[in-house]
Amino acid sequence: MTSYGSIAAFEAALSDLRAPDWVAEAAARARQAQLTKPAGSLGRLEDVAIFLAGWQRRERPRMDRARAAVFAGNHGVTVHGVSAFPTGVTAQMVANFRAGGAAINALSGAAGLDLKVVALDLDRPTADFSAVAAMTAAECLHALNAGAAVVEEGLDLLVLGEMGIGNSTSAAAICARSFGSAAETWVGPGTGVDDAGISRKIDVIDRAIARHASAPRSAFETLRLVGGREIAAIAGAVLRARQLSVPVLLDGFICCSAIAPLAVERPTITAHCLAGHCSAEPGHARLLEQLDLAPLLSLGMRLGEGSGAAVAAAVVRAALAAHDQMATFAQAAVSGST
Template identity: 50%
Template sequence: MLPPDTGLPFDDIRALIATMPGPDEGARGAALKRQGELVKPPGALGRLEEIAVHVATWQGNSMPTVNRPMVAVFAATHGVADRGVSPYPGAVTRQMLDAFGTGKAAVNQICATFDAGLRVFDLALDYPTPDISREPALDEKACAATMAFGMEAIAGGSDLLCLGEMGIGNTTIAAAICHGLYGGTAEEWVGAGTGSTGDVLARKIEVVRAAVALHKDHLDDPLELLRRLGGRELAAMAGAILAARHEKVPVILDGYVVTAAAAVLHALDSTALDHCLAGHVSAEKAHGAVLERLGLKPILDLGMRLGEGSGAALAIGVVKAAVACHRGMATFAEAGVSQDG
């Protein structure tokens, strides 16, 4: 799907936010009723019951499916990578895309395990966005267009969308977005990322501090914040989340960078992420703090911090199991089991 063309890029995005469909309460009620009739004590499957009802609610189907899960990985390059904010050079982004293409990255193995599709989006890797501590990452037109491009992630009829990213320097970008949205200090939002320590970590903190200070007079508008402090993959992921909402596709978010992109939508409308699940909480120190602000409880906590959609992809297994139990278990009546005490 694409936003309507009004000639005002961010107005198109705001229109999509304003017209987001809400939860299907009929599907939710029917799914809850079925959960109460399945041959188990009430609540015995814990969060699996909650997840099944969530998927039913946002697919608009009391008997939901996870037959076509899709992991979409968005890759971009960032000018801040040249500031020495990561122990790896920016060229690694392209090299990792090559690994995705040959099926040799971690996310390839996880997708194969859970029979999930994988799409990788190259967002102009040869043209890094500018250093956000010196100028905006994108202009309004480019940011809106990249969000629209991200909306194509749902093309092909997926019934569950998992979001991931790849981009050396993008935890610096995520930290800047969170610092801009939530305040505090740069140190609170900057973590190790791919392994930043010592002078590298100090440079990363300074870049985030400088970026937020440079753009501080323009951060009240979340879309303006996104275009100034963000990057192409974050804009595209925000677009994908928004498109999934309109197409009744539940979303699983991956780690810190994906969650930072989602936080922009939440800042625009506190209900914008109601169709989303948090696949995991990463080892990146600020990820849990952002999830708490967004009201998202992670499915997994495995100390992962790889990115590339790996945590979201791994959560597919749990979501599939939740839906399979919801659809396949017998009711007390079907099993001939008495519910009397």
């Protein structure tokens, strides 16, 4: 199924964002007030349960159908030496995902997540966006729809991640173009480049921003001009999840960069999203501030793959267990507030 048959269809979906079920959210908040604990004593766990209730549209949310989706793509901008690894590593890691040998396999399994891996034309990298647009309009739409296709009605939670050599450069370029800030604000070591590699990344992004300065600053155009297929796919998945009222758990800097241009146009796009963690990539903390998202965890992780979000999914599961399984004051015959 094609969710976005045209740029206009994508923009129409972005302009008409679904709201949570406020009645279900209020019911969940009332239940929290009756559980056998002092009010607010479980901190963010209470907030997470109430958040999930609103988007799942039921007082007692669950995680019976939770999915992790990892998108992979290759980037033409790697010709400028912006990564410590060759682009062939992307396909090698996808093979590792499919064989069950990567961190995301272990962590998604531990969190009870169904894992889907979507490789996007790995033999055909995006164009070098410092010289031309990274993707044609058709290619960008295809990537958006590939992301939307992993979202099914009735999913309880969608965890998103990515793999793509060179994609931290693309992510930084998206953020610089979206927020009108300098490249150095967003550039970090990514896969582990040295200071010279960081300088190359900054130079490439500066040239890209100048090259595309006269182009429209719409969400679609920013993704098309300096994005990557896997990044656009994440944007498509986030938007489709909003249409279907599926809550989303985001991973690190690259994953979150996918919704930066959407958030510039529609700040409420993040309302159905949780930030799984704050990665060690320097730009991620700044990006989370721009998106008004508070991370659940901060563990010094910077792997990508959806790994940090998968760890956070276990925290979400714990929040829902407490919300659902704890007795109320009345049930436990414990004196408490009413």
